[in-house]
Amino acid sequence: MQIAILLYDRFTALDVVGPYDVLSHLPGARVTFVAERTGPVGNDVGSLRLYADAALADVPRPDVIVIPGGPGQPAHMGDGPVRRWLRDADGHSTWTASVCTGSLLLAAAGLLTGRRATTHWLVHDQLATFGVVPVQERVVADGKYLTAAGVSAGLDMAFTLAGRIAGDFTAQVVQLAHEYQPQPPYQAGDPATAPRAIVEAVLARREAIIS
């Protein structure tokens, strides 16, 4: 089972590594980081580099596709190598998944038209402009497409996908090995329930966060 995780300049690291560290532990899984060019790819903050082992053309038929989000996402919304690879690869994938603003790349490529999906709450209104049915849930499954809300939602998406791929038992074994029983010290992770001042502070930084 080949799992291709896309990297592009200014991806968000947790969007990538959350799903990676779940899916890479499934039986028979072989993860390949794929980018326009092989070599190190820098993240949004600028202090982290992950290695892309394969160029897009080297991985034409992955079984599972994972598309992360990050401020570098808008650069790949138009016609170009990433979109062409995504459309071709998705034509053969068993599962196509995204984290955060990665779903906008799926949407722009026409893969989510008429389907239910989610994305980071700051850009949720963009989904409808691509003919996607926006759903305000943390993880949304529609056919072979799984989309996650912002950043850390990639972990919940990945355990959901792990269950679909390898069964509930194996997904739970990975969950226990990773001790994934979250206890956030604050309750500010959902814009619907976070303190209003926190929501306003994030909205004030909207452009810096998403682009």
Place this chain on the structure above:
Amino acid sequence: MQIAILLYDRFTALDVVGPYDVLSHLPGARVTFVAERTGPVGNDVGSLRLYADAALADVPRPDVIVIPGGPGQPAHMGDGPVRRWLRDADGHSTWTASVCTGSLLLAAAGLLTGRRATTHWLVHDQLATFGVVPVQERVVADGKYLTAAGVSAGLDMAFTLAGRIAGDFTAQVVQLAHEYQPQPPYQAGDPATAPRAIVEAVLARREAIIS
């Protein structure tokens, strides 16, 4: 504020990137990945490489130290470059933190003697052999030392540490930007409450997980 995150062969990626993606967004934060040698460092699964920008000697006085866990941890328990750097750097740090089996490296270096700490549930019994007071909590703070339970607990540790460093408001802003309101699809992340068959399956793989 210089934050040094240690990399070593066969680290666990989420141990590193969970805290990274929280702490790197704090005002004034500058994260440096540090390893015995600069260059790419491979993780436990073997398909992910993170880039170390600095050698140990290049970062002698970080303000914050983060030590991840992973199957490569036992190789650094004895006297050697990692332990020597850790002891020296800790002598000047404002905060010293660990994720998963990273706390065993702190313990072996003598930094947690007489202090309360936690680690991955599979190796929790090792803490006492180093004179550490073992605590079965997800995040344990004792003075300037914050230790986290297994893998994903690094996220909860990092938000706790973010609050100590930058205040509750800023920590919550980062939490909302990362949409950290976890909803695991399964309830198997805690050995005390996970289904017995799941616990036994992880115990059967114990050696492969921790070494």
